[in-house]
Amino acid sequence: MNMKPLIAAVFAACALPAMALEVTLPAETAAYRPSDLPGYRLVQQNCMTCHSAQYVETQPQTSPRAYWDATVKKMKKPFGAPLRDEDIPLIVDYLVKTYGAERGSATPVAAAATAAPATAAAAGAPRSVDTLLGANQCSACHAVDKKVVGPAFHDVAAKYAGNADATGKLMQSIRSGGSGKWGQVPMPAFPQLDDADLKTLATWVLSR
Ligand code: HEC
Numbered sequence: 171m172n173m174k175p176l177i178a179a180v181f182a183a184c185a186l187p188a189m190a191l192e193v194t195l196p197a198e199t200a201a202y203r204p205s206d207l208p209g210y211r212l213v214q215q216n217c218m219t220c221h222s223a224q225y226v227e228t229q230p231q232t233s234p235r236a237y238w239d240a241t242v243k244k245m246k247k248p249f250g251a252p253l254r255d256e257d258i259p260l261i262v263d264y265l266v267k268t269y270g271a272e273r274g275s276a277t278p279v280a281a282a283a284t285a286a287p288a289t290a291a292a293a294g295a296p297r298s299v300d301t302l303l304g305a306n307q308c309s310a311c312h313a314v315d316k317k318v319v320g321p322a323f324h325d326v327a328a329k330y331a332g333n334a335d336a337t338g339k340l341m342q343s344i345r346s347g348g349s350g351k352w353g354q355v356p357m358p359a360f361p362q363l364d365d366a367d368l369k370t371l372a373t374w375v376l377s378r
């Protein structure tokens with residue numbers, strides 16, 4: 171009598187429920203890719219309880235921000251992940267920039283529309299406020315006249331009005347990110363922006 175099929179069947183019966191309940195994948199594929207973005211810490215805290223990072227790894231790399239937003243919201247409802255609403259944009263930001271359509275490119279939208287200005291920007295030509303706001307997703311978290319994830323630019327301008335070194339302070343804030351000036355939610359750092367870009371943005375914010 172051949173025992174092999176029976177052993178295989180018993181093994182499969184034991185292994186399957188265990189896989190469904192526990193995260194037991196090899197460390198390399200199970201872990202989220204390290205990043206300086208604030209969402210990295212949040213996915214480690216919030217996204218490892220039910221499944222590993224492998225579900226994220228296997229999503230199409232072309233997935234846009236809206237796709238990640240819908241996916242993370244689905245984890246909260248109906249799947250029941252205990253996510254705080256204010257953390258969701260930061261998680262989405264990390265996911266789209268690490269696994270999705272915005273990987274490694276500072277100018278995804280603008281570059282797709284017209285290749286020539288992107289090359290000019292790389293060569294050091296000044297970039298417009300609209301390009302900078304769009305390419306760096308500032309507008310995902312900020313609006314001029316109302317609080318979104320970050321403060322309204324109008325309120326930032328009002329707070330720094332009359333401050334002698336307002337431009338320098340805001341250039342530093344945008345470059346380094348951080349939290350505590352407007353609330354507990356952190357602003358991501360933008361180390362890839364050079365002084366010219368930072369000055370364009372800071373000057374524009376202060377004029378709102
Ligand atoms: C409460 C449990 C739970 C938590 C916490 C959780 N997920 Fe999920 N996740 C699920 C379930 C259930 C599925 C669906 C599995 C399936 O269809 O086989 C899933 C599937 C996915 C998928 C596959 C695509 C899809 O739409 O099914 C991705 C990507 C994903 N999760 C990302 C995340 C991220 C990012 C987080 C943290 C923000 C997270 N998950 C937290 C339960 C969870």
Ligand code: HEC
Nearest residue numbers: 306307308311319320343348349350351352353355356357
């Ligand atoms: C993921 C969300 C997010 C993105 C993207 C983002 N910000 Fe912010 N921003 C915030 C939050 C949150 C704060 C408040 C931080 C605090 O309380 O200290 C903030 C604060 C600021 C401030 C005020 C800083 C100060 O010193 O008072 C400025 C100016 C600003 N952001 C500009 C920008 C610009 C320009 C971009 C794009 C290059 C950008 N932000 C991208 C969330 C974001």
